[in-house]
Amino acid sequence: MKLLDPYSLVLMASMMCGVMSAVLFLVRRSFPADIQGLGHWCAALAVQVLATACYSFKGTLPDGFVLPVANLLFVLGNGLCAIGLQAFYGRAQGWRMLGGALGFALVGMVYWLFVVPSYTARVTWMALPLTVINGTQLWLVLRHGRRHFATYFLAMLVGVNALLVAVRGALALVMPAPTVDLTQPGALQGAYLVITAMVPILLSVGFIMVATKRLQFTLERRSASDPLTGALNRRGFDAAYTRELARLRRRPRTLALLAIDLDHFKAVNDAHGHGVGDKVLVRTASLVGAALRESDYLARFGGEEFIVLLPDTDIELAATVAQRIQAALRTACDSGIPVCTASIGIAAQTDPRQRLDDLLEEADQALYRAKANGRDRIELAEQEKRRASA
DSSP states (O other): OOOOOHHHHHHHHHHHHHHHHHHHHHHHTTSOTTSOSHHHHHHHHHHHHHHHHHHTTBTTBOHHHHHHHHHHHHHHHHHHHHHHHHHHTTOOOOHHHHHHHHHHHHHHHHIIIIISOOHHHHHHHHHHHHHHHHHHHHHHHHHHSOSSHHHHHHHHHHHHHHHHHHHHHHHHHHSOHHHHOTTSOOHHHHHHHHHHHHHHHHHHHHHHHHHHHHHHHHHHHHHTBOTTTOSBOHHHHHHHHHHHHHHHHHSOOOEEEEEEEETTHHHHHHHHOHHHHHHHHHHHHHHHHHTSOTTOEEEEEETTEEEEEETTOOHHHHHHHHHHHHHHHHTOOOTTOOOOOEEEEEEEEOOTTSOHHHHHHHHHHHHHHHHHTTSSOEEEOHHHHHHHHO
């Protein structure tokens, strides 16, 4: 089988990177600002095109100019992908790491090109920063990526890219120069070029898949969340309750529910304005959320009313959580935000046939008693009071 010559493969890879860079640029504009990194990947592919364009002048311009510039651009392109992933996952962006990699690459290229000319030494030297950069990308994806197919697909591609670079660098130490020289004909060189031509495109596709999955998650979260406090809205709470009810049907346990209402919240709005009232609500959601476990759910049903769903929680433990919430609200000391106590009603469910509306009604009735008995109190639903006294 006749293989394409190296320059044709490099040209094809460059054209595909250019097209994918344009695609990423267009896609980036349709994503919200809190999904970052797409711009870095777009720039990375554009830099890869520049690296290929620079390399195409080999033989026309002096190697002393073409080879260092093309290799530095290649390192820069890989580094921008890593920084894009860091931005995407909300990590500190490693511009210093990229600067160090570029400096390391430049020193090696100058030394092994002008001082002690050696093609294999240059290949091994350049493999080191590229392997570190790709290894960083792989760690980011595996450490911070959500567990779904898109993440695994992207991790596999990054791993393949890192492995290819590392293997070529290692082979350059033990094999003659023509074996690792990509401008020479051969099955090994051809296979390497084909794979490396496809990997940037597939990596970009993988990143778009991960970003699209993030967008889907973000939109679902926004549709299920209260925009002011970040707590679940009624839709999000209903979905959470449905999941927990399914678990209750599979295994007998207790679901506890807290109905929380801020005391004298209207007076806060009247005295300080709705802006301060909103800050009170945001602080309340933060303090209540901090008092809960990761498996618990906090929702805001409107106004100053919050609902907490506590899976695997009996009435005694639910009362302890309620006391912890009240203590946090009483001792809040944010400057310019008045302290606001809360009344709490508690209900529990052990029967999967019970309706959510009935459970909420029980908690609301307990909440009303807490209000009537002086506020800043905790009351149990009548059914729970009878169980406690039995």
